[in-house]
Amino acid sequence: MATGHTDPGRRARIIAATLDLIAEEGVPGVSHRKIAARADVPLGSMTYHFGGIDDLLREAFRHFTDHIVALFDTYLAPPADRDQARAAVADLVHTLSEGSRRDLVLTQELYTLAARRPAYRELTHAWMARSRAHLEKHFDPATARQLDALIEGLTLHRALAREPHDRALTLEAVTRITTTGGRP
Amino acid sequence: MATGHTDPGRRARIIAATLDLIAEEGVPGVSHRKIAARADVPLGSMTYHFGGIDDLLREAFRHFTDHIVALFDTYLAPPADRDQARAAVADLVHTLSEGSRRDLVLTQELYTLAARRPAYRELTHAWMARSRAHLEKHFDPATARQLDALIEGLTLHRALAREPHDRALTLEAVTRITTTGGRP
DNA sequence: CCCGCGAGTGTACGGTCGTACGCTTCCTGG
């Protein structure tokens, strides 16, 4: 694991290449050889740096969730009141769903693995916990939970829909779910 | 395609076996050989009944969406008023997320394919259109769209969460998003 | 200066894959 006497960013390049490949061809398309070619490292490095292909996938997705969680932090940390928080959530949804298809595809691949393998669920749990923590700064826990689920659904539907809904509808949904019965 | 002179449910058995296999091992785990063994048909039947592995996957997922859409119909067709519709949605979410992991896993696999390949998006479009049509019997189009996304997010989060939320929270979220600002 | 050792690599092996294709088998029309 520690860099020996020669070693630039081999490990990092391998992980980046892995994510690129998954984004393009999906988990079924990954192989040591394709990744090695793309990262421009010898095939032998694969088993040297990673215990096996599963190990590699886990590391790659850990890296990916770090990236996504950072994105959540960027959007959800700054808001100072409820309305700013609502707007930030709407922005986040639209960034996630209309930015590069890459993040969407990788997210789905991760969820697919998480649905079947507990080891990957750790990653999604950490992610959900982090986003809920942000939301709970502005909303009560139950509301944060509902909102978190809504973000997920809106992002996915927007990304897959033939005619994606506009930001106004996103904001309306967010506002509705964060408006508690009591008072404004 | 037409059944020749001998042919019980070969095609159907192959499709069922394919879905079982995907549910257990994921799309990366499917192969003509494994499916053939599981469906108890000779290997040669694979290429005879289906043009290739992609063709087979598409057929299998078409079959699966038929099943899921039927489930949506079962829950969303009967309700006669808004409140019954809300309760039906809550039931649907909980059925989808706590019933067999199978449907969840298959849904994720389909979304993953749909995120990358337009051919599979046809299936998700049809599904979304159908569920929205049901919801629009009770709610205006914009609300139906938001609710549809909420269903998606609640189902996924409930299925992946370490401690799934209870039905009351689901119902609260549904109620909030279907309560338009105007009047009750 | 030389030796040893560990980081990093090339290669080869055993296995699985998708699919083409020639063969069997059995219905049908005469």
Add this chain to the structure above:
DNA sequence: CCAGGAAGCGTACGACCGTACACTCGCGGG
């Protein structure tokens, strides 16, 4: 009763896979 052809199957081929492991190479200590 026979010929023909279509439905369906077994097998084999070429490609690709993951991984083990013997090897190289270059630095650091003596």
